[in-house]
Amino acid sequence: MPKKLMHGQWQDVEEELAADITAGRFAKGAPLPKEAELMGRFGVGRHSVRRAIAQLQNRGLIQVEHGKGTFVRDGRLNYRLSERTRFSQNLLDQGREPFGKAIKERVIEAPRRVAEALRLPLDEQVYHIVRLEYADEEPVNFSNAFFPVRRFPGFDKSRREGQTVSSILADYGVTDYIRLRTDFIVRLPTKEEARQLMQAETQPILLQKKVDVDMKGTPVSFSESVWAGERVQFSIDNTSQLLNALAQNS
Known part of the structure; x- marks a missing residue:
């Protein structure tokens, strides 16, 4: 029946x-x-x-x-996490076309959670960038990223001129940076998150919180990103650590 x-x-x-x-x-x-x-x-x-x-x-x-x-569809993105995770390269390595657009960019006083992650005094100014990232024209990531204004003065001007975040950081001497910490939380999306990711409000998302640091261990950015749970799976890639260990033992 x-x-x-x-x-x-x-x-x-x-x-x-x-x-x-x-x-x-x-x-x-x-x-x-x-x-x-x-x-x-x-x-x-x-x-x-x-x-x-x-x-x-x-x-x-x-x-x-x-x-x-x-x-x-056999199109779930396998997003590899490593100490040098980069969104665009991650997608290109899998034959996927990366695309992103800024929804909002502004200077704000750092909320407590942001100040703590970036090791800043409370209410110090940070650049706040809201972005939506796509894989093959499909929204997969809706993010809020924060960068300290005092360390990167003129960050917003460089962004308006079309520079990427990595190139701006390099202009300030941060030629390399690594992922210090990544945390994941599974929850339901807000109405805005569901709208941006074009998914149902009843479908869980993955909230990712991460801190990137320079090679001296000083934070350069903190971000909170929500990922469309049905379109992405994460894997931990420790290849670089293995290669370093093999090189030291050879």
Whole structure:
């Protein structure tokens, strides 16, 4: 017998199919059941099925190929974490196209959590950059980054001139920096986070907090980023530590 949903709404169809996909009940690249089959399974009309499919496509879980069918995407980003993690290079190494845009850039007084992470006095000024990052035109990361104004005066002017963060830091003598610490928290997104990442508010995100330091151990930036949980998986890459150890023992 078909499964009758409590409310018969497209959101119910979307969430059940999303759960099936993320749990691996549909193989990557496999076709979804036909429209009529989904209508029978959920006891809903064609409109509910089509709207659910459209939202799953917006979330990056499926791909609709006209004339062929609807297929589960094999597009989850494998984001490697290491002491020198760089977003663009991470994506390029996997054949993905990185793209980012600044949503807001301003100077603010550092909130307590930011001041503590950057080892600054309370309310000292920091540059606050809000960005949205994409992988192949798909939003994957919505971030808030902070840089100390006193150490990097003119940071905002350089940003307006189109310089990247790494090149600006290099202008101030920070030619290399490493990840000191990364923390992850799983939670539901805010309305704004869900809107920016084009995902449902009921779908968890990964909140990443990280501190980057120069080669003397002084913090150069602190950021809080939310990642679309369905589109990204993280792996820890300790290759550099292994190579250093092998070099020292050779």
